[in-house]
Amino acid sequence: MSQAHLDKFGRPIVVVTGIGVVTSLGQGKEDNWRRLTAGESGIHTITRFPIEGMRTTIAGTVDFLFDGRVPAPDLSEKLATLAAEEAIAESGIGSAGDFPGPLFAAVPPVELEWPERRQIADAVGKYPIVYHDLLGAAASGKFRPWHERFLFGSVADRLADKFGTRGQPISLSTACASGATAIQLGVEAIRRGETDVALSLGTDGSVHPEALIRFSLLSALTTANDNPEGAARPFAKNRDGFVMAEGAAALVLESYEHAVARGAKILGVLEGCGEMADNFHRTRSSPDGRPIIGCMKNAFEDAGITAEDVDYINAHGTSTPENDRMEYVGMKSVFGEEKLAATPISSNKSMIGHTLTAAGAIEAAVSLLTIANGRIPPTINYNIPDPAIPLDVVPNVARDATVKRVISNSFGFGGQNVCLVLAGEPA
16 A cells, blocks of 8 residues: 555545435435525424324424334334435445445434334233233234344344445444444444445434433423424523434445545545543533543544644534533633634534434534535524533534534433544545
8 A cells, every 4th residue: 555545644544435315304415415504404393103292392303205104223224225325326336236345334222112012012912911921922923024123233234235235234323423433433444454445324213202202301302392493502502402303324435545546536534533431421421521522632633633623513512401511611621712712613413403323424424515515504593692602603604614624523322422533635
């Protein structure tokens, strides 16, 4: 491998040659980019299931792919398929059903949902039901397809079969950092010389009653149901919780040498990845911000850059009171007050909601589009600034700017934190 294809640490440079995106704003990266930069919201009142009695009745659901309700693994698989098809087509790599590298898939945790549980209960045929009865009905053979469909690995297994990826597909879940973790695993595999190409994706189609109720019980969700499009308010003083959402994004990653050799168009570079776990609490961030700070510093170190080299921050920015404050505390420590105040930062979640397992991948894709188009998507619904979080959040309207390098933050429940450093084509 020639010196030109290595980074400053002597590792293969990892580039992106294909991007695919699906969110509540639409299918395909062009549609999403146009609507994101127009400041449009994909958040709306839920129509997929009854919402009477729920504290939160809005979400960024993807409702244009199926006519009726399907279980979360089916929707997650469909979203991932569309994103991967777009990314692979753009990269022009391999042939149909023959992708020349491994699959790293961030997928939501799965479990039997209420409609399926109800069918098993009905199959028992008597009430009251005890657990033993349910096991007997489940073992009857009548529900055999569910045994496979509701396994954690089933989405990635089917994607691997469809796209013909190499080796055993990796299914992973690191909470809200999952999409970024999938990209990190692809980068590391290429750097280690295990492969020249990888398909990294994050997908999440798991807005269903039980998931919504659980997040409500954590007091994590907004209750601004009367104005869905204005409900996600990252960094604003009146933020009151995140909006659950769905979507997927896929990146085709390659070694720079491999991409150049086949004449591929290079869409960006994955310069660095940093992670740091935090065992402070199941949902809350450590009050000293140390894991968030360490995660960003690790990413800078891995990329061989400093805060001065960053032109834009794609924030985790969930719109919960604590998370946004902790992200600010962490960034202020890493960037310093002056540099942070001068660096634009925005949250895609203000428009598409929090796509959970998919968020890190979708936001990495948007970061690359920001670099390519020289336009920063806004943070919408920023009407009441929070004096405790003095940031340039690119409020409400997109901004034209020269952006050469972005950091994309993903900070998940359970203290699972990943930060990606993305740049334009190598010099």
